[in-house]
Amino acid sequence: xxxxxxxxxxxxxxxxxxxxxxxxxxxxxxxxxxxxxxxxxxxxxxxxxxxxxxxxxx
Numbered sequence: 001x002x003x004x005x006x007x008x009x010x011x012x013x014x015x016x017x018x019x020x021x022x023x024x025x026x027x028x029x030x031x032x033x034x035x036x037x038x039x040x041x042x043x044x045x046x047x048x049x050x051x052x053x054x055x056x057x058x
Contacts, residue, residue, distance in 0.1 A: 008044045011037055
């Protein structure tokens with residue numbers, strides 16, 4: 001579970017960096033990379049939810 005949380009945090013940092021590039025510098029390609037990060041985070045958050053539910057049942 002700790003590994004998954006670390007991956008989620010890393011992906012969020014990537015998302016933050018890309019959105020800063022998009023907003024502050026106007027790098028349009030950063031928008032696509034930020035959207036890709038959100039899709040990856042969505043997958044990982046679903047996995048986190050699944051694991052946390054399993055852990056709560058123990």
